[in-house]
Amino acid sequence: MEAKQNIVERLRSGDRRAVARLITWAEAGDPRFARALSMFYSSIGSAWRVGVTGPPGAGKSTLVNELAIAHRAAQKTVGILAVDPSSPFTGGALLGDRIRMEDRTSDPGVFIRSMASRDSHGGLARAAIDACDVMDAYGFDEVIVETVGVGQAEYDVVSAADTVLVVLCPGAGDGIQAMKSGLLEVADVLVVNKSDMPGADRLIVDLEEAVELRSRKPAGEWTVPVVACSAGRGQGIDAVLAAVEAHRAHLADGRLEARRGEMREGQVRRLVHEGLESELWHGHGYAERSAEALESGAAPYDVAGEILAEIVGRLPGRGTTRTGAAT
């Protein structure tokens, strides 16, 4: 009997179960994912990746659902990754973004995957980028990642997108709040959702001012547009899509390659970090060593400094280290 068809072949042949299982492996840190990725990595890059973030309740899922409808009307296929937080206490998660997208479930041109942020120590960013790669390889034209913009890991996730939409709405804090949260810095397009609600005009003006204050950039650089929409009523979706298209056009001439290259470099850096930490801490007994040193009364910087000096001292072609090791 012939061997079972390889999962990568199944992915390429349009098998949605292969998409689902590869994402499961990516989430679990299963080495089978890494092996599969090396087989399909060279064939990805054609999907446009849009990150959607913003505070809870801003209407992100509703907007994503509307974007998916618009893409489908234009005969484009869509892969959606919806990230929700895990409980830091139990590790469990309630993932409810599908509720607002459920009408899309029976559409073969749409694939929706919910993902819990889990411990977020690099794991979320890793699994989310991997999931996008899988959906890209499957052949979706558009890939949308939706996440609550609350922490560094979520920030890393959306930063990995080609175009980042930050969704805000009136009544959930003013433009200053948005600036403080650092969300504005990650935005390529600012979307004011629920634009029919009181306070929307004010929020738009605030955001436009905030963007202007930040845009002391050389000519030819991207200026973040502020776009109003009411996703719940299906209004203004065209304007959001037009802004994404404009950003996409702006990224032509090598800018996209640079942006994606940076993203991949960050990904490798995180993978090395994660691997090193796990190897040193759990494979070489540094967890026990640091516990012992601390117990004997040593200060944390001294313990870390000693460990770093030891590790760095063993590296081939030792260079300078920029860590704050005590001397």
Place this chain on the structure above:
Amino acid sequence: MVQRKIRVLIGKPGLDGHDRGAKTVASVLRDSGMEVIYTGLHQTPEMIAEAAAQEDVDVVGLSILSGAHMQLFPRVREELAARGMGDVLLVGGGIIPADDMAQLESQGFTKLFGPGTNTEEIAKWIREEMERRGDSGGDL
């Protein structure tokens, strides 16, 4: 490091609009450390199975209070099987007579919980069943 989490999809097939039980079970399973995908009301068996396939869940939980369980459970099972997910655990709750429960459970991979079940018991049963099975995220 491989870290498998138990993923559960809670669906409400059929026309009845009572989702309090489904939401309670979803919360209990979340609090016991599982990742629970809640899909809302009025799902067709096709929608539930397709969502379960996309989410690659280990368990599908159905809440049925409409009395249509003898039609809906087998339909969901069929739709899951059609997507290569015939061995997914199917867990159900609702107002289901004992005879019907026995008949549905005899179809395999199925466990039903009637009204008054201690919700912790559902989480415990799922966890034990998953442990018994071992690696559910194997090759397709």
